[in-house]
Amino acid sequence: xxxxxxxxxxxxxxxxxxxxxxxxxxxxxxxxxxxxxxxxxxxxxxxxxxxxxxxxxxxxxxxxxxxxxxxxxxxxxxxxxxxxxxxxxxxxxxxxxxxxxxxxxxxxxxxxxxxxxxxxxxxxxxxxxxxxxxxxxxxxxxxxxxxxxxxxxxxxxxxxxxxxxxxxxxxxxxxxxxxxxxxxxxxxxxxxxxxxxxxxxxxxxxxxxxxxxxxxxxxxxxxxxxxxxxxxxxxxxxxxxxxxxxxxxxxxxxxxxxxxxxxxxxxxxxxxxxxxxxxxxxxxxxxxxxxxxxxxxxxxxxxxxxxxxxxxxxxxxxxxxxxxxxxxxxxxxxxxxxxxxxxxxxxxxxxxxxxxxxxxxxxxxxxxxxxxxxxxxxxxxxxxxxxxxxxxxxxxxxxxxxxxxxxxxxxxxxxxxxxxxxxxxxxxxxxxxxxxxxxxxxxxxxxxxxxxxxxxxxxxxxxxxxxxxxxxxxxxxxxxxxxxxxxxxxxxxxxxxxxxxxxxxxxxxxxxxxxxxxxxxxxxxxxxxxxxxxxxxxxxxxxxxxxxxxxxxxxxxxxxxxxxxxxxxxxxxxxxxxxxxxxxxxxxxxxxxxxxxxxxxxxxxxxxxxxxxxxxxxxxxxxxxxxxxxxxxxxxxxxxxxxxxxxxx
Numbered sequence: 001x002x003x004x005x006x007x008x009x010x011x012x013x014x015x016x017x018x019x020x021x022x023x024x025x026x027x028x029x030x031x032x033x034x035x036x037x038x039x040x041x042x043x044x045x046x047x048x049x050x051x052x053x054x055x056x057x058x059x060x061x062x063x064x065x066x067x068x069x070x071x072x073x074x075x076x077x078x079x080x081x082x083x084x085x086x087x088x089x090x091x092x093x094x095x096x097x098x099x100x101x102x103x104x105x106x107x108x109x110x111x112x113x114x115x116x117x118x119x120x121x122x123x124x125x126x127x128x129x130x131x132x133x134x135x136x137x138x139x140x141x142x143x144x145x146x147x148x149x150x151x152x153x154x155x156x157x158x159x160x161x162x163x164x165x166x167x168x169x170x171x172x173x174x175x176x177x178x179x180x181x182x183x184x185x186x187x188x189x190x191x192x193x194x195x196x197x198x199x200x201x202x203x204x205x206x207x208x209x210x211x212x213x214x215x216x217x218x219x220x221x222x223x224x225x226x227x228x229x230x231x232x233x234x235x236x237x238x239x240x241x242x243x244x245x246x247x248x249x250x251x252x253x254x255x256x257x258x259x260x261x262x263x264x265x266x267x268x269x270x271x272x273x274x275x276x277x278x279x280x281x282x283x284x285x286x287x288x289x290x291x292x293x294x295x296x297x298x299x300x301x302x303x304x305x306x307x308x309x310x311x312x313x314x315x316x317x318x319x320x321x322x323x324x325x326x327x328x329x330x331x332x333x334x335x336x337x338x339x340x341x342x343x344x345x346x347x348x349x350x351x352x353x354x355x356x357x358x359x360x361x362x363x364x365x366x367x368x369x370x371x372x373x374x375x376x377x378x379x380x381x382x383x384x385x386x387x388x389x390x391x392x393x394x395x396x397x398x399x400x401x402x403x404x405x406x407x408x409x410x411x412x413x414x415x416x417x418x419x420x421x422x423x424x425x426x427x428x429x430x431x432x433x434x435x436x437x438x439x440x441x442x443x444x445x446x447x448x449x450x451x452x453x454x455x456x457x458x459x460x461x462x463x464x465x466x467x468x469x470x471x472x473x474x475x476x477x478x479x480x481x482x483x484x485x486x487x488x489x490x491x492x493x494x495x496x497x498x499x500x501x502x503x504x505x506x507x508x509x510x511x512x513x514x515x516x517x518x519x520x521x522x523x524x525x526x527x528x529x530x531x532x533x534x535x536x537x538x539x540x541x542x543x544x545x546x547x548x549x550x551x552x553x554x555x556x557x558x559x560x561x562x563x564x565x566x567x568x569x570x571x572x573x574x575x576x577x578x579x580x581x582x583x584x585x586x587x588x589x590x591x592x593x594x595x596x597x598x599x600x601x602x603x604x605x606x607x608x609x610x611x612x613x614x615x616x617x618x619x620x621x622x623x624x625x626x627x628x629x630x631x632x633x634x635x636x637x638x639x640x641x642x643x644x645x646x647x648x649x
Contacts, residue, residue, distance in 0.1 A: 037050050064118065083114065390409060392449060475487040506546060516548045564595070602624060
């Protein structure tokens with residue numbers, strides 16, 4: 001294992017390349033002289049789904065769905081994996097026979113594209129259904145849908161010779177067809193279960209069970225994801241916006257009075273952290289649900305009366321306010337907007353002429369800083385939740401596909417990649433000719449920026465999703481196991497470790513030999529950088545995912561309790577709070593005399609550093625998890641509405 005040095009090397013110069021965007025199929029296009037494209041049904045990072053007419057039935061309008069996979073990754077390994085994934089989905093669907101699972105009628109490849117022809121399901125997915133609702137799902141319908149889903153999952157779990165694990169149960173993968181029947185779609189990451197074998201964490205954060213983050217996929221994991229889906233439908237609380245594995249802290253019945261204690265107990269058993277405490281498979285869960293459905297007519301519980309001076313059990317939105325009680329709603333207009341194909345949860349990196357943003361559609365995008373026009377994109381093999389960083393004409397970004405990529409800033413071409421044994425959600429930090437990042441495999445890595453070879457790696461014994469802070473001598477980061485580490489920069493040896501009571505996904509900030517970091521135990525820790533001893537602790541009302549920023553002796557940090565906190569860095573005394581109508585999981589950024597952040601209430605906020613008074617807020621219409629980047633008086637921030645905004649500060 002090599003030793004990290006601080007010697008600076010000349011900057012890298014890449015070759016120029018004219019970027020080209022993918023052009024999909026157009027209405028009227030023919031495939032195999034048989035399928036005429038009618039329109040687009042949906043699009044993602046690597047695939048698109050089209051509505052098509054089967055022309056072998058000239059006298060009848062027979063419509064079908066055509067799934068197109070574009071094999072565009074420059075890396076041969078990724079291309080091979082992408083093709084294999086698509087072929088696996090085709091083969092798997094072809095051998096299944098269940099009314100809730102779409103039938104495959106054809107499969108073929110043309111040039112660099114593969115196609116899957118399936119039944120056309122008329123209807124809408126439950127993600128879109130949720131957007132249209134004003135009230136949570138009632139128990140009677142939830143029971144019906146859950147039983148139908150269990151029947152479909154049971155069909156998968158009882159396949160011979162080995163069960164099939166779906167691995168990505170969530171509302172967007174469930175269709176409600178025009179007959180009001182439930183259909184299960186998108187088998188792209190389903191796999192045949194092989195007992196004892198570990199793989200890559202695949203799935204959707206918030207819905208996936210804890211063991212799946214460690215690469216273990218079993219039928220009990222599908223039970224957990226179904227429980228998470230039912231919890232979402234019944235409460236309208238999106239689990240992707242909540243601290244992971246906190247369903248026990250968020251009971252269903254206070255938010256949905258149609259839910260009986262028995263139904264809630266079944267769902268909570270599905271959501272048990274330990275797989276042994278859940279229903280073993282979907283069939284066992286179905287039996288419990290049918291017993292509940294048949295035992296008696298479900299009677300909705302009336303909402304408790306609201307007594308004067310008493311708060312309702314269901315929170316009511318209030319106007320954004322500071323601790324001083326001021327109310328205001330000035331807004332701003334974007335300078336430009338760039339549309340991606342999926343949610344943006346990362347923080348943008350900005351150079352002289354580029355804005356770099358990673359997106360859950362599997363891509364790293366480069367956008368023209370002046371006007372927001374597309375420059376290039378680099379595809380990975382899975383969703384990208386980590387933020388990119390720029391160093392020496394290179395862009396570094398990690399992906400859920402387990403890879404850390406180095407990409408040429410100007411061309412978007414891959415320079416190198418480095419494979420870990422787990423998904424990468426830790427945003428990289430590049431300093432001293434090395435890039436530092438964590439992985440879900442439990443290691444903190446230091447790689448040479450020039451060729452991607454390892455200088456060292458340190459075992460932290462649990463997933464590392466915190467992004468490291470690097471100074472001239474040390475590296476600081478947190479772990480899912482609840483530890484804050486200090487490593488020696490040159491060797492990766494542990495100098496000290498401090499323990500929180502729950503996971504630390506927040507990334508440390510550093511000032512005046514003090515390390516500041518938040519934890520899911522709802523605490524902000526101020527630790528002595530030399531020893532790890534706690535100088536002070538500050539409690540919020542709910543878990544902290546946001547990362548702190550320190551400016552002029554003040555620590556700014558958000559909490560899932562909905563507030564942004566300003567804390568004196570020396571004493572830990574609260575100076576002020578600013579309350580929003582959602583969770584503040586976005587990490588704040590300070591520019592001049594204002595602090596900027598996002599909230600799951602859909603707004604981007606700018607408040608004064610001095611008192612927390614609102615300067616302006618901007619409504620994106622969807623939760624804002626992304627953290628702002630400010631350059632030359634422009635705020636660059638993304639939203640889960642798939643848009644990247646450039647806003648005047």
